[in-house]
Amino acid sequence: MAIPALPADYSPPASTSKLTPFVTQPKGKLIAAGPAFLAHLHITRRHSGDFKKYDAATAAEREKALAASGNGNGEEDDLGVGNESEDEALLSLDPKEWKKQDHYRVLGLSHLRWTATPEQIKIAHRKKVLRHHPDKKASDATSAALGLNLNTNDDAFFKCIQKAHEVLTNAERRRQFDSVDPAFLEEVEDVPSASDFKTNPPPFIPTFAPIFERESRFSKNGTAPKLAVPVEGDAKPSDDPNDIQGHDFPTLKAHVEAFYDFWYNFDSWRSFEWMDKEVNEGSDSRDDKRYTEKKNKSERARRKRDDIARLRGIVDLCLSVDPRIKHIKQQEKEAREAKKAAGAVKKPTGPAAPPAKSKQQEEAEKAKKEEEEQAKVDAKKAKAAAANAAKKARRAQRAAEEGA
Structure with a gap:
């Protein structure tokens, strides 16, 4: 809206006040100055006295400043926290049952959960507060105008928010x-079962990779190896759901062996202390406290064994249905057979083999060999007969001597 100019014959009306002015009019010429005058000049000279243009320009400057310090969308950067919906079940949580509530859900961090950083938790808490x-709630202008009291839950959900912030910042x-x-x-x-792989088995890598990725968060021994064989540089990952193609055999075998060696010796930091039973309120008995602590300790150990x-x-x-294990065993078997075949071919390293013999020569050699064997048998029999004869002679001589 443009400000119309004053008429040429306009003159300000004379004052009708009977009060004496507090400050007398100074002598000399007044000089226009101050923020109000500068704002007047800004509107009249830059925006032709149009307040709509002035408001639009001010809004544009504000968005530009926010974009420079925020996420580029004219909004303050919230580090990806966002605004999750709040259903009736969430808002009706009982703060006394705070151990059963999902603290990430209460703060609106369901999409981040254990990956949420301290800065994101701080921003989420501030938004909820x-x-x-x-x-x-008490200062809500709309509810006050309608005569509504939104503070009917005794601020239970706000207590849940504070408890969630207390837990997640510790x-x-x-x-x-x-x-x-x-x-x-x-x-x-x-998690799939063994029966799922009997009739129509699902793809190996897409089935088990998310499972081990989820379990790796509890690793106490550093970063857990992924199921798929990693690629170096700018190499494209294998599209094979069994992760066999596109990998040389030594690399595939080394990765698979290291993967199962890590997971069969997996050390988890899960403690299960959150599920401990609280000591009865108002109980000062040391025996009750010791019994509760002992039971909690045994329950934690049992849950740890069950988790392992x-x-x-x-x-x-995973090992029983891993197609890479079958591939590795097949490759090793083929390598052994090839090595054995190569050894059989290279075995005769002495002098050259004699030429093949004719049938007559083989029969002659066979007959000669039989004759030699028969001669040996005859010689053996003759030797045995001579020994028997000598033995009889000695016996006869001995008998004669005894008769004499």
Whole structure:
């Protein structure tokens, strides 16, 4: 809206006030100055006195400043936290059951979960506080105008928010909660069984790679190896769902052996302390506390054994259906057979073999050999007969001597 110019014959009306002015009019010429005058000049000279143009330009400058310091969309950068929806079940959580609540879900971090950084947790908490703080509810202009009281839940959800922030900002307690992450416990139910691979087996890599990726978060021995064979440089990953093609045999064998060696010796940091039973409130008995602590310790050990057995079952199943193992065994068998065949060909390293003999020569040699063997037999018989005769002679001589 443009400001119309004053008429040429306009003159300000005379004052009708009977009060004496507090400040007398100074002598000399007044000089226009100050922020109001500068704003007037800004509107009149840059925007022709049009307030709509001034408002549009101001909004554009504000968006430009936000884009320079934010995420480029005219909004403050929230590091990917976003705004998750809040259903009735979430808003009606009981703060007394805080151990059963999903703290990531409460803070709106379901899509990040254990990968959420401390900065993201801080931003998510600030967003939730600005939305659910009791003072924010009480000062809601719309609800006040309608006469509504939105603070009817005794600020229960706000207490859940504070508890979630307390847990996730404490490194030890967050580690305990991550050990029994509700989302992880739901995902472990989707592990395939041995019967799934009998009739119509699913593709190997797409089936097992996400499972080991999910389990690797609990590794105490550093980064766990992935199921697929890694490629170097700019090489394109293999499109083979069995991950055999596109890899040379030594590399494939070394990776597979290292993979199963790591997972069969997997050391998990899951502690299961989050599921410990609390000591009865109001109980001062040392025996009760010791009994509860002893039971919690035995339950943690049992859950740890069950988790190790569960993971070992996954590794056993993966090994039993791994097509790369069959490929490696087949390649090794072919290599042994080729080596054996090559050794048989190269075996006669002495003088050249004699020429083949005729049938008559073979028969003559055979007859000669039989004659030699018969001569040996005859000589042996003759020798035995001579020995017997000598023995009889000695006996006869002995008998004669005894008779004399």
